[in-house]
Amino acid sequence: MPSTNERKQKHAKDTAVQGTNDSSVVSKVSAAAQGYFNDVFLQNFVCKVSRRAPLINRGYYVRWRAMDHCVRKFLHITESCPRRQILSLGAGFDSLYFRLHSDGALDRTVIFELDFPDVAQRKAAIINANGTLTAMLDCYLSSQTGPTYVSSGWYHLLGVDVREESQMEETLGAAGLDWTTPTLILSEVVLTYMETQCSDAVISWAAKRFPQSLYVIYEQIHPHDPFGRIMQNHFLKLNSALHSIQQYPDAAAQRHRFMDKGWEQCVCLDMNAFYLGLVPEEERCRIESLETFDEYEEWHQKCSHYFILTAAQGSLMAQALLTQAPVSSASSLCKSSNTTVLCVQTIPVCMDGLGMAASLVRPGQVLLTGGSSKGGRGAAARILLRHQEGWISAIVDLSRELDDRLYHTATSLPGRGIVVYGGRSSPLNPVQSIFKLNLGPADSENTEFVKFSVEEMICTGNPPPARWRHTASLICHNGKYFLFVFGGKNESEMVLGDGCFLCLVQHHWTEIPVDGAAPEARHSHSACSYKGGAVVFGGLNRMGVPLGDTVVLRPNERGFRWTKIEVQPSPVPRYSHSAHVIGAKLVVVGGVWLNCNGVPGGLIINLTTHSSVEFRLDTTAVPWPLMLHSFCSELIDPEEAELLLIGGGGNCFSFGTHFNTQPVTVDLRPVLG
Numbered sequence: 051m052p053s054t055n056e057r058k059q060k061h062a063k064d065t066a067v068q069g070t071n072d073s074s075v076v077s078k079v080s081a082a083a084q085g086y087f088n089d090v091f092l093q094n095f096v097c098k099v100s101r102r103a104p105l106i107n108r109g110y111y112v113r114w115r116a117m118d119h120c121v122r123k124f125l126h127i128t129e130s131c132p133r134r135q136i137l138s139l140g141a142g143f144d145s146l147y148f149r150l151h152s153d154g155a156l157d158r159t160v161i162f163e164l165d166f167p168d169v170a171q172r173k174a175a176i177i178n179a180n181g182t183l184t185a186m187l188d189c190y191l192s193s194q195t196g197p198t199y200v201s202s203g204w205y206h207l208l209g210v211d212v213r214e215e216s217q218m219e220e221t222l223g224a225a226g227l228d229w230t231t232p233t234l235i236l237s238e239v240v241l242t243y244m245e246t247q248c249s250d251a252v253i254s255w256a257a258k259r260f261p262q263s264l265y266v267i268y269e270q271i272h273p274h275d276p277f278g279r280i281m282q283n284h285f286l287k288l289n290s291a292l293h294s295i296q297q298y299p300d301a302a303a304q305r306h307r308f309m310d311k312g313w314e315q316c317v318c319l320d321m322n323a324f325y326l327g328l329v330p331e332e333e334r335c336r337i338e339s340l341e342t343f344d345e346y347e348e349w350h351q352k353c354s355h356y357f358i359l360t361a362a363q364g365s366l367m368a369q370a371l372l373t374q375a376p377v378s379s380a381s382s383l384c385k386s387s388n389t390t391v392l393c394v395q396t397i398p399v400c401m402d403g404l405g406m407a408a409s410l411v412r413p414g415q416v417l418l419t420g421g422s423s424k425g426g427r428g429a430a431a432r433i434l435l436r437h438q439e440g441w442i443s444a445i446v447d448l449s450r451e452l453d454d455r456l457y458h459t460a461t462s463l464p465g466r467g468i469v470v471y472g473g474r475s476s477p478l479n480p481v482q483s484i485f486k487l488n489l490g491p492a493d494s495e496n497t498e499f500v501k502f503s504v505e506e507m508i509c510t511g512n513p514p515p516a517r518w519r520h521t522a523s524l525i526c527h528n529g530k531y532f533l534f535v536f537g538g539k540n541e542s543e544m545v546l547g548d549g550c551f552l553c554l555v556q557h558h559w560t561e562i563p564v565d566g567a568a569p570e571a572r573h574s575h576s577a578c579s580y581k582g583g584a585v586v587f588g589g590l591n592r593m594g595v596p597l598g599d600t601v602v603l604r605p606n607e608r609g610f611r612w613t614k615i616e617v618q619p620s621p622v623p624r625y626s627h628s629a630h631v632i633g634a635k636l637v638v639v640g641g642v643w644l645n646c647n648g649v650p651g652g653l654i655i656n657l658t659t660h661s662s663v664e665f666r667l668d669t670t671a672v673p674w675p676l677m678l679h680s681f682c683s684e685l686i687d688p689e690e691a692e693l694l695l696i697g698g699g700g701n702c703f704s705f706g707t708h709f710n711t712q713p714v715t716v717d718l719r720p721v722l723g
Contacts, residue, residue: 070239070290071142071169077102077110077704085340086111087118091145091152094180095173104341106704109352111337112321113268115329116358117238120266120371121146124234125155127369135233136161137222139212139252140240143173147205151186162206162227164218167196170209174199177207197221212240213248215255232366233263242269246294250311257312262364264371265313270356271300271320275649276675277351277702284705300647304359313361317372321353322644326595328373338594342477342541344457344519345701346574346590347626347642347679352703354644390665390721392652394672394695394714397441399434402709403697405456408682409468411489415500416684416694417446419470420455424709433500434696434713436686441713447501448487455481459522461533463554469507469533471552473518480516480540484509484552511559514550516540521577523584527562527609530555534584534603539573545592547571549603566612569601576629578636583610585636585657590625596643598623600636600655617655617662624650626679632691634658637718639667639693640678649678654721665721676710691718 075095080102082089093099102110121136128134138144141163150156165173177183177200178192187202198221200207206225210218235256241249256265272278273295285292298304301318308316319327325334343349360371406421414436431446458473458481468487474480483506490501520538524531533552539545547568551560575589575597583603591597600615627641627650638653651666669676681698685691693716699708 070243070288071165073704074110074239075143076100077106078114081107081110081114086337087114089114089145089149091148091183092143094183095143095145095176102704103701104343105345105348105352105701107341108337108343108349109703112325112329112353113238113356116268116321116324117236117266119324119328120264120358120360121150121234121236122155123369123371124264125150125159127366128232129157131232132158133228133231134159135227135231137227137233137235138163139235139237141165141207141236142169143176144238148183148186151204156204160204160206160226162208162222162225164208164210164212164221166211167209170196170199170207174207198225201225212252213244215251219259229259230261233260235260235263235265237266238268239270241267242292242294243290244293246297249294250307253308253311253313257361257363260363262366263362264366264369265308265359265361266371267304267359268356269304269359270295271298271304272355272647273299276677276708277355277649279675280702280705280708281355284702301357301359304357308359308361312363314363315367315370316359316361317370318357318359319372320645321356321358322350324358324372325353326593326644331593334594338544344474344477346594348700348702350642350644351700389651390663391668392665392716392718392720393668394676394716396672396712396714397694399441399443399712401432401434401443401696401713402699402711404680404699404709405458405473406682406697407458407460407470407473408684408694408696409460409462410684410686411462411466411468411500413687416686416696417460417468417487417502418682418696419452419460420458420473421697422456431502434694435500444500449501449503452485452504453481453483455518457518459520459535460487461522461524463524464531468502469522469554471522471533471535472516472520472538474540478541480518482516507557509552509557509559512561513559514548515543515546517546519573520546521575521584521586523577524579525551525584525603525605525610526582527551527605532560532562534577536577536584536586537572537575537589545571545573545590563609564603564612565606565608565610567614568612569599569614570597572597572625574625576627576638578629578631580631580636580657581605585631587621587629587636587638587655588624588627588641596623596625600657602657615655615657615660617660619662621653621655621662622646622650622664628681628683628695630683630685630693631657632685632688632718632722635722637693637722639683639695639716640681640698642679652716652721663721667716672714674711675708676714677708681710686715691722692716693718 079092147161191201196209210221305316403421403423416434418432433444454475455473466489470485487502517538517540523534525534531554535550572589577586582605586601598621624641624643629638636655641650655662677699683695696713698710701707
């Protein structure tokens, strides 16, 4: 018999879990109001419509779309059956019955919804008070005592704890459920809030009691990487911990779980695979045009941490609700046991920021411009200085302020100058101005105070469109230095594929002949100066898919020529990483990738032999989740091969904004040979 304290704790946790229903329906209403999907009934279950951020709207769209996809597919494959059923476990304030009724899609279909009695009672009260909703119920019966709160010919709302198997069976039987009828069982972020033994029991119970059935579950995976740790902490703070995610941490484990619990067939996709593989391109384009959006890293990470699974048995086993996406051949690189591991060390300087740009002033001195931090947008320029006693963060005195900008570039020039180009203040406001920073004389009395003179570059010629998430590399042509600007995006173009040349002597945008097939348009890629030209790697293409190609812009007699390098083994596609050339090797660190366990560590591409090797980063010495995207990096001293990683993090879906609170260093010598 549970003690009084245990019962109180259980009640508090159950109440917290019920609260997730309320926040979820508000977010779904927001997505529907912005046109992500059509559901006019959801708004009846909230007090007022509140607009969520575009990232949250997209996240709830793909959740809604996945569940709706499975429901519609089930109705299609059972259209010849004399009767079919949908059983929704932990249904909350879902509007499924009313939506399907309005669409005329409920022919011979009975819907049973189960949830905690308190939730079912609240939902029944809303339905009872709404004439539009009650008019959609035939033979309507409303009860305030339960366990049957609403009963009609095609819809039953039942208040019962899903963990109570015998009570659930009795309630469903009394409501008229037929155990042998083809049945679709739904559990949308429900089982994970139960203790694992309870959720396993529900899966086994469903397999045993429904011989002709399909099960659909939408939940979280990947608890151990930085995003997964932040996600778990979020639910812990809400007193609604994610339980089964520890025992079943990935798609493979979830598939084995259902097969072990009695199901005959199972398909599990993360939401990146679902969105890119099962949502038509035309629909994706529509979704991506609804709101201004610049949170690609968080979007892909959110989708990699949620999955849609379908399991089947009986005569429905051959009817797949989902199509298994092919596994990328590159994904095996993520699990390679031969991968070198490099240790990450923190440096004791408090500094955070997203979308900053870094440039090496001189060995051991790194200038940081722009970005956003815990203090807000428009962070003042800062410099990191390494002394014999360690690192310090120093004040930067600028003769004039730089424009507020994120995702810009700051390119070091010969003679200790720096060109700051591009960026944005918001996804609707790209920055047009270009600045050149010149380092002033050192202050021998105050080494923590660094001066720069700032001049706005007034450039002639035909300027390229304003942009952010681009690259700007120093290249050489006919004895002159040029800033080579490639790719990016802006408020009107999803990706830009042009390459533009700014003469740094004459401040003139110059046309230079470029031969060869130009690389695919992209943003959030890397480009490094290399032998007078540049080497481009990765990025995100027009369809929102990461790239893994390596392309070199080589000088020739006329100007330049694009040459694609066929690297073996093929690198895992990624974006939002950083890269540096050391000798004949391209060193890539961090970023975001898809269809892979874990997060990117690093990659070495030998530009001479065209070979590649992945390496992992050991972050056990870092006391917070280290998110290596929207960050910047610099080689502190190329001869020492020590890489400094600064800033990074992101708006982690609805789990809050995360900042890497301190810079970290990585010694690259073990992978450079």
